[in-house]
Amino acid sequence: MSKLFNLVSHELYKIYYKKSVLISLAVFVAILILGTISTGGGNKAIKAKNLVKEYYKTGGNITKLSKITPKEKEELSIYTNIFNLEEYKTNNDENVSELQKKLNVMKASGITGYEYKSKVMELNMYKKVNKDAKPYYLGLWGYINLIGTSNTIVGLLLLLCLGLSGVFSEEYSTGMDALILSSKYGKKTIITAKLIASCIYSSSVVLIFGITTILSSILYYGNIDGFDSPMQALGMYSFSPYQLNISQVYLLQFLMLFIGILAFGLLVLMFSSRIRTLLVTFFVSFAAILIPKYLAGNMGLEQSILGLINSYGFFISSSAVLQMVNTYNIFGTPVINIFVYGIALIIFSMISIYITKRSFRKHEVIN
Numbered sequence: 001m002s003k004l005f006n007l008v009s010h011e012l013y014k015i016y017y018k019k020s021v022l023i024s025l026a027v028f029v030a031i032l033i034l035g036t037i038s039t040g041g042g043n044k045a046i047k048a049k050n051l052v053k054e055y056y057k058t059g060g061n062i063t064k065l066s067k068i069t070p071k072e073k074e075e076l077s078i079y080t081n082i083f084n085l086e087e088y089k090t091n092n093d094e095n096v097s098e099l100q101k102k103l104n105v106m107k108a109s110g111i112t113g114y115e116y117k118s119k120v121m122e123l124n125m126y127k128k129v130n131k132d133a134k135p136y137y138l139g140l141w142g143y144i145n146l147i148g149t150s151n152t153i154v155g156l157l158l159l160l161c162l163g164l165s166g167v168f169s170e171e172y173s174t175g176m177d178a179l180i181l182s183s184k185y186g187k188k189t190i191i192t193a194k195l196i197a198s199c200i201y202s203s204s205v206v207l208i209f210g211i212t213t214i215l216s217s218i219l220y221y222g223n224i225d226g227f228d229s230p231m232q233a234l235g236m237y238s239f240s241p242y243q244l245n246i247s248q249v250y251l252l253q254f255l256m257l258f259i260g261i262l263a264f265g266l267l268v269l270m271f272s273s274r275i276r277t278l279l280v281t282f283f284v285s286f287a288a289i290l291i292p293k294y295l296a297g298n299m300g301l302e303q304s305i306l307g308l309i310n311s312y313g314f315f316i317s318s319s320a321v322l323q324m325v326n327t328y329n330i331f332g333t334p335v336i337n338i339f340v341y342g343i344a345l346i347i348f349s350m351i352s353i354y355i356t357k358r359s360f361r362k363h364e365v366i367n
Helices: 002-016 019-039 042-058 063-067 070-076 082-108 114-127 140-147 152-164 166-174 176-181 187-221 246-274 278-298 305-316 337-361
Strands: 327-330 333-336
Touching: 002 019, 002 152, 002 166, 002 187, 019 152, 019 187, 042 070, 042 082, 070 082, 082 114, 114 327, 114 333, 140 187, 140 246, 152 187, 152 246, 152 278, 152 305, 166 187, 166 246, 166 278, 187 246, 187 337, 246 278, 246 305, 246 337, 278 305, 305 337, 327 337, 333 337
Parallel strands: none
Antiparallel strands: 327 333
């Protein structure tokens, strides 16, 4: 056990003490903090909160609303749904009505299979959604839930590729593999240490992202008001059938991000074990997530078997998955895509670990 611990510590040291990783981590954290200060809250959040307070004091008769410009409304809509009350009220009713009509037509036509069951599931979800047409103050949660849709995801992927692309490839290209394989440690112990260290690094990157985002936002806003507002109060989720409040959405997104990044880290490690050039490993790893994301998003493959190759992308940037419900046909039973993508990621990760172990065990030193 002490041998394994020493090896894991050594692997972590090699990953964290690369200048490129340390600099990128520092820049990433700085961007998150500066992004919160420059983009988030401030006077806009206070103004939104005061509008909601005044709405309840005046029974909804706020003359200020008519004086707010369209641009201001767009900026303030991150922090309150007060400008979209009618839309918020009718979205759910329209969805329920439309789905019920479709089900009636399908039933009259004798269609009662997977497609019918999928619509029934969706209808039942919409019926349980909180559809009270009242304004909510979303506070920091409206801003935080938008972070996962921005370039911060690219930053996370960059950190992962920088840290893990060289775990094997760098040793192959520098000839260090010969020295390592001639040491007293066996291949099994070495590969186990590399896997553990890589998972620790992947986890730490996500935790740094999550902790920095939450703490900087709480310190800047000064409170966590709005955490219990329904997710439908945020414009991007106005059509969502999920029964979650806005803080639960963030926690679910964070959990999915954690799983997605962990799985992607194992994928990068697999490429590193197969490719001898560090730079090639870096670009192949990036392409492995960007190309499937493009194909799934632009060629209508989300609900196909081929769409499963984008499970990494769906979990890492999960906001689109939560905006509406989609299902896969599993032996005639509709299964929500989040569960299917999760199972796919587990399978892909097991394959990545297997190939990584097999590649290193069969690796031969090239002089």
